[in-house]
Amino acid sequence: xxxxxxxxxxxxxxxxxxxxxxxxxxxxxxxxxxxxxxxxxxxxxxxxxxxxxxxxxxxxxxxxxxxxxxxxxxxxxxxxxxxxxxxxxxxxxxxxxxxxxxxxxxxxxxxxxxxxxxxxxxxxxxx
Amino acid sequence: xxxxxxxxxxxxxxxxxxxxxxxxxxxxxxxxxxxxxxxxxxxxxxxxxxxxxxxxxxxxxxxxxxxxxxxxxxxxxxxxxxxxxxxxxxxxxxxxxxxxxxxxxxxxxxxxxxxxxxxxxxxxxxxxxxxxxxxxxxxxxxxxxxxxxxxxxxxxxxxxxxxxxxxxxxxxxxxxxxx
Numbered sequence: 001x002x003x004x005x006x007x008x009x010x011x012x013x014x015x016x017x018x019x020x021x022x023x024x025x026x027x028x029x030x031x032x033x034x035x036x037x038x039x040x041x042x043x044x045x046x047x048x049x050x051x052x053x054x055x056x057x058x059x060x061x062x063x064x065x066x067x068x069x070x071x072x073x074x075x076x077x078x079x080x081x082x083x084x085x086x087x088x089x090x091x092x093x094x095x096x097x098x099x100x101x102x103x104x105x106x107x108x109x110x111x112x113x114x115x116x117x118x119x120x121x122x123x124x125x126x127x
Numbered sequence: 128x129x130x131x132x133x134x135x136x137x138x139x140x141x142x143x144x145x146x147x148x149x150x151x152x153x154x155x156x157x158x159x160x161x162x163x164x165x166x167x168x169x170x171x172x173x174x175x176x177x178x179x180x181x182x183x184x185x186x187x188x189x190x191x192x193x194x195x196x197x198x199x200x201x202x203x204x205x206x207x208x209x210x211x212x213x214x215x216x217x218x219x220x221x222x223x224x225x226x227x228x229x230x231x232x233x234x235x236x237x238x239x240x241x242x243x244x245x246x247x248x249x250x251x252x253x254x255x256x257x258x259x260x261x262x263x264x265x266x267x268x269x270x271x272x273x274x275x276x277x278x279x280x281x282x283x284x285x286x287x288x289x290x291x292x293x294x295x296x297x298x299x300x301x302x303x304x305x306x
Contacts, residue, residue, distance in 0.1 A: 011155075031155075031156075031184050031188070033191060033205065035271070066177070066181065066184075068181070068184050068188060068278075069271065070275075072274070073264070073271075073274065076262070101173050102173075102177065104177055104178070104282075107254075115261075115262070
């Protein structure tokens with residue numbers, strides 16, 4: 001399977017998914033106008049990838065400074081997908097990374113933790 | 128047209144940023160980033176700026192999606208006429224994001240009911256309501272999760288102010304969100 005790399009724009013994050021290291025990074029802002037269309041190929045890639053990983057340890061780093069409301073929904077749906085994979089025995093760890101001063105992002109991370117109890121989500125202050 | 132009239136009105140209303148015209152995604156980005164820099168230069172607090180940024184995005188993307196005159200380019204890109212201002216209410220000493228666009232009559236009741244319900248909720252209830260809506264996806268449509276007003280309310284220090292105005296047989300929707 002090929003790595004997925006998408007450069008950031010003013011309103012979409014940088015995507016850096018590496019199948020050798022099993023580290024998936026999403027960094028930046030997310031407020032596209034056609035959010036679900038934008039995330040479709042990214043989510044499709046993840047779905048396909050999850051089929052291939054067996055017992056590999058997967059680390060997902062999400063460092064999202066701004067999320068519009070439709071992006072919140074897109075990430076909610078992504079967590080749904082990851083939770084199913086987790087319940088099937090996949091080894092997935094998620095870091096929700098935020099700036100110390102950004103309590104909006106911190107609260108969003110807390111809500112994801114509360115909503116996806118089975119998932120291994122850790123809040124991390126950006127170092 | 129006397130341009131200084133506009134400048135006077137803006138000074139009276141405490142407006143620090145304003146736009147009127149066709150709103151698109153690239154303009155949305157340009158406007159929120161510019162407003163952010165302006166507030167930073169005024170020495171405003173990071174949290175206030177983040178709230179302004181998110182509220183303005185929701186208002187502008189609402190205009191793009193729901194404006195009656197929206198122009199659906201290739202099915203993924205919309206442009207719509209609208210007005211947005213960001214200013215300081217001198218009495219409340221609070222920033223606000225205020226916008227207006229034309230909507231269709233059948234959206235009037237829908238929007239009123241939605242905002243009326245959101246305005247009845249307390250802060251912790253809003254947080255829960257948003258999560259419930261994200262889970263159920265009942266208001267999801269092709270362009271959004273249908274939760275923009277909830278997000279605006281979460282970022283606001285007051286209830287959402289809104290009204291409808293008929294001018295020359297056209298129906299306009301106004302929304303004002305205080306930070």
